[in-house]
Amino acid sequence: MLFSPLDSVPLGTPFFSTDPRLNTTTRKYEFRQIEARWQQQWDRTALFRAGGRPGKPKFYALVMFPYPSGTLHVGHGRNYIIGDALARFKMMKGFDVLTPMGWDAFGLPAENAAIEAARSEGQAVHPREYTLRNIRVMKKQIHAWGVGYDWEREIASCHPGYYKWTQWLFLKLLENKLAYRKMAPVNWCPACQTVLANEQVEDDGTCERCSSAVVSKNLEQWYFRITKYADRLLDDLDGLEEWPERVTVMQEAWIGRTEGADIVFRMETGEERIKVFTTRADTLFGVTFVVVAPEHPLVAKCAAKMSDAEKKKLTEFVAKCRAQKSIQRTAAGDKEGVSLGVNVIHPLTGKPVPLWAADYALMDFGTGAVMGVPAHDQRDFLFAKKYGFPIKVVIAPKGGALDAATMEKAYEDEGVQVNSDEFDNLPNNFGRAKITEALEDRELGGPTITYRLRDWLISRQRYWGAPIPVIYCANCGVVPVPESELPVILPDTSDFKPKGQSPLAAVESFVKTICPVCEDPARRETDTMDTFVDSAWYFLRYISPRSEDKVFVADDVNHWMPVDQYIGGAEHATKHLIYSRFITKFLYDIELANIEEPFSRLFAQGLICADAHKCPEHGWVPETEVKDGKHACGQPVLTELHKMSKSKRNGMAPEPLIEQYGADTVRLYTLFIGPPERDAVWATKDIIGSHRFLYRVWDTVQEALPRIQGAPSKPESLQGLADEFRAVRRKVHQTIKKVTEEIEGGFKFNTAVAAVMELVNEMKRADFQTGGPAAAAVLREACEITTLLLAPFVPHMAEELWEMLGKPPSIFEQAWPTFDAAACVEEEIEIPVQVNGKLRTRVKVSAGVSDDQLREAALADPRVVEELAGRTPRNVIVVSKRLVNIVV
RNA sequence: GCUCGCGUAGCCCAACGGCAGAGGCACCAGUCUCAGAAGCUGGUCAGUGGAGGUUCGAAUCCUCCCCCGAGCACCA
Structure with a gap:
């Protein structure tokens, strides 16, 4: 820093007398001094401490807590600045505001950094050190933005005082049969030697971190039974009226509830039965084949009975599909299949139809088996055409007939049942229910519902996470760690390299333990929990952050919850936000809290984008290494607009901007950049506009000070007042109205700021030198209101101006202005x-x-x-x- | 392929169905000149992606199409 903040100046000492009458010089806008001073003042007076306004309505303002990845860029800033502006606005609106901050501090990057350091420097940096270092840096950055939190409630998910309760939550889920172990296929990265979450696998089936092909592996893992909550998670979306529709739509699709019917086909030979899932039971009589997913257990059973040649063909096909699965099976393209060499019996006609394995049947949807109705399903139609299965029409369109021989595509719309025995002539929507009933009567099927939502795989073979608190005992099986023994402390180690199991498995002192039940030697679970478990309940811990004997204090949770406004990126729509809703509902069910939904309003802010430069040789390179479209190495770079990120190296550091223009300018520009819910392009050259505006505000108030001495904050009468002053007065009240509505109507800070700019322009138009006492009162009112309206956006300047106007700090203790409707009316x-x-x-x-x-x-x-x-x-x-x- | 969102000046963006322009950047002119990559004052610039329709009147509502973005996608 060029300027050293006023460390040596006693806190609270004004640079000039607070009585403006004594000031003979016009003060410069020294933003560095002003910002340092007020940041210290807010810390000292704990401006953001929650609970200090008893009797006032509560307001829980929450910004998604960050992963401490290193340093923040201006794109991250948008999130915090919006949240801060809201918190300050609500304070002025008279709320008791809770605005906490913490750290989503477990996770793979810290571990990878340790491994990388060990590789390149021969010495691993412990993930804890890495994480704590990053937290220190980021906290300082947040502070420098002038963003305030109730830091006394700070939490870090990697702290034993926090993860003790993450583990406790696991035990509660286990106790309620919502946590369980099962063997299932999972994403495995051979290079990283670990299980990956679905979201860590790129669309092309590669690992997001190392780009190697992810394979499917059968492993026994821990799951949370979130599917048990599928209906409630879906139904309660209706109550989330203050959520962006795109988010609820995504959750709806993610849960993917589909109503239909299960239908059982017996094998022609043997006792095996095969269950298909369909939404079109009405087309049952049109079945001419049945297909199962290549991974379906029946495939292996059938293969066992086949000739070697047939078996080889089938095995190769299955292997091919499995490989394809990770590269995503081609969408809607060519369909392939292989006969399983057996027939199944149609449940109603009793006729045999062939059974095949096909790539378009997916093991993880429905039952993994599909009845083939080529006349009325386009995929079945293509498959039948390719392999020569008959096409049988069973639904006739209104006023027309279909000819199976000449059809060019499946008829998927409504119609009347035909060729369906006793169901003929029924409208198909009615026939569907009738056929399902008939199946139910014969115990060969019935109505059912399937979901796309899967149970939540929460175990990870990673070091830097909360250890799963269970013990394996040869006598007693899986034994939960008793609550009194929590937390299960994550032990130190120096080798974080993954070897196919958690590095914890190599820590003998950790693994070896005693069974809490029979006291025989036993071993601990060595997997750790998915970090999404940590973040699924952190908003509750903020309320009782230091509680040692309880996960949280129920009365306090019931006071502060739900979160009144949650602010974060839309990328969490189907993960963090669903997990948090699930955990909240669970806590409600076990009567620990009386809320069923954690976040009553959600705001998903847009991303900040910037040019990113890609060198053909060096990959993504920072802008500082690019000149005239060429990288420092001489190669021409490809320049594209991307959201700011570490990986694209296009993040803009806030420090140089704050140094040059001040935090208030950076804040103002960030809020002014565009509609907050929309993505925006960061244009550093545009910052000057916000900077100029702040100087203009400063000048305007400076000039006004001598003229408004002794003037009241409101003109007593407008009698005889010149038009130019009447215009200012009108504008003042119109602006209060506008700014208040823009903030409350959806965080439209861009237009709110523009409105204040208009007000200042109007003030500059009037020549107050010519006015009398009434004009002076108009000017004082205009200065005070401008300052108040700007306070949430540029808090440091607002505090300073407020003080210069002769008012006691803090401006955030001051009531937000209200407008006089009569004063808004044009003459x-x-x-x-x-x-x-x-x-x-x-x-x-x-x-x-x-x-x-x-x-x-x-x-x-x-x-x-x-x-x-x-x-x-x-x-x-x-x-x-x-x-x-x-x-x- | 389906769903949603967006498209206004050289650029970023405003505009209850009612004068297309609030604000900012850039540009031009004037002015002042060390408070800010100078400041200040004033100014130039589009007829709203395209085609139809509703209406006294459409950027705004409806239909179709185009572009860009996001989400979902062999979901039975």
């Missing part, structure tokens, strides 16, 4: 006059004009008379106080 208005919809002139009329008066004024206007040229208007449309349109 004289200009009304546009159209002839046949085209603008011809304007007429000036008094604001209280009646429709008749307005009509007369318009018709009397010389321009209108000329335009009409003696014609009689056919119609005159008068929009009260807004417009006149004369139709001839």
Whole structure:
């Protein structure tokens, strides 16, 4: 820093006398001093401490806590600045605001950094050190932005005082049969030697971290039974009216509830039965084949009975599909299959149909088996055409018939049942229920519901996470660690390299333990929990962050919850936000909290983007290494717009900007950049506009100070006041209205800031030197209101100006201004006059004009008379106080 | 392929169905000149992606199409 903050100046000491009458010099806008001073002042007075305003309504403002990845860029800042502006606004609105911050501090990057350091420097940096170092840096950055939190409630998910309760939560889920172990196929990265979450696998089936192909592996893992909550998670979306629709739509798709029917086909030989899932039971009589997913257990059983040649063909096909699975099976393209060499029996006709394995049947949807109805399902149609299965029409379109021989695609719409025995002539929507009933009667199927939502795989073969608190005992099986022994402390180690199991497995002192039940030697679980478990309940821990004997204090949770406003990125729509809803519902069910939904309002802010440069040789390179479209190495770079990120190396550091322009300018620009829910492009050159505006505000108030001494904060009467001052007064109240509505109506800070800019322009237009005492009062009011309205956006400057206006700090203890509706009303208005919809002139009329008066004024206007040229208007449309349109 | 969102000046963005322009950047002119990559004052610039429709009147509502973005996608 070029300037050292005022470390040596006693806190709270003003640079100049707080009595502006004693100031003979005009002060410069020294933003560095001002910002340092007020940041210290807020810390000292604990401005953001929650609970200090008993009797006031509560407001829980929450910003998604960050992963401590290193340093923050200006794109991250948007999130915190929006949250901070809201928190400060709500304080001024008289709420007792809770605005906490913490760290999503477990996770793979810290571990990888340790491994990388060990590789390149021969010495591993412990993930804890790495994480704590990053937290220190980021906390300082947040502070420098002027963003305030109730830091006394700070939490870090890697702290034993926190993860003790993450483990406790696991035990509660286990106790309620919502945590369980099962063997299942999982994503495995051979290079990273670990299981990956679905979201860590790229669309092309590669590992997001190392780009090697992810394989499917059967492993026994821990799961949370979130599917048990599928219906509630889906149904309760209806109550989340204050959530962005795109997020609820994504959750709906993610849960993927589908109503349909299970239908059982017996094998022609043997006892095996095969269950298919369908939403079109009405087409059952059109089945000409049945296919199962290549991974279906029946495939192996059938293979066992096949000839070697057939078996080889089948095995190769299955292997091919498995490989494809990770590269994503081609969407809607060619369909392939292999016969399983057996027939199954149609449950209603008793006729045999062939059973095949096909790539378009997915093991993880429905039952992994599909009945093939080529006439009425496009995929089945393509498959039947390719392999020569018959096409049987069973639904006739209204007023028409289908010819199986000449059909070019499946008929998937509604119609009437045909070729369906006793169900003929029924409308198919009715037939569907009838056929399902018939199946149920014969115990060969019935109505059912499937979900796309899978149980949540929470175990990870990683070091840097909360250890799963269970013990394996040869006598007693899986034994939960007793609550009294929590937390299960994550032991230190120096080797974080993954070897196919958690590095914890190599820590003998950790693994070896005693069974809490029989006291025989036993071993601990060595997997750790998915970090999404940590973040699924952190908003509750903020409420009782230091509680040692309880996960949280129920009364306090019931006071502060739900979160009134949650702010974060939309990328968490189907993960963190669903997990948090699930955990909250669980805690409700075990009667620990009385809320079923954690976040009553959600705001998903847009991302900040910037140019990213890719060198063909060096990959993504920072802008500092690019000149004239070429990388420092001489190669031409490819420049694309991407969201700011570490990986694309296009993040803009806030420090140089804060140093040059001040935190208030950076904040103002960030809020002004565009509609907050939309993505925006960071343009450093545009910052100057926000900077200039702040100087203009500063100048305006400075100039006003000598003139507003002793003036009241509000003019007592506007009697005899010149128009220019009346205009300012009007603008002041219109701006209060506008800014308040823009913030409350959806965080439209961009237009709120623009409104204040208009106000300042209006103030500059009036020459207050010529006005009397009433004008001075108008000016004082304008200065005070401008300062108050800007306070949430540029808090440091606002505090300083507030003090200079002779007011006691803090401005955030001050009530948000209210507007005087009468003062907003224009006295004289200009009304546009159209002839046949085209603008011809304007007429000036008094604001209280009646429709008749307005009509007369318009018709009397010389321009209108000329335009009409003696014609009689056919119609005159008068929009009260807004417009006149004369139709001839 | 399906769903949603967006498209306004050289650029970023405003505009209850009623004068297309609030604000900012850039540009031009004038002015002042060390408070800010200078400041200040004033100014130039589009007819709203395209085609239809509803209406006295459409950037705004409806239909179709185009572009960009996001989400979902062999979901039976």
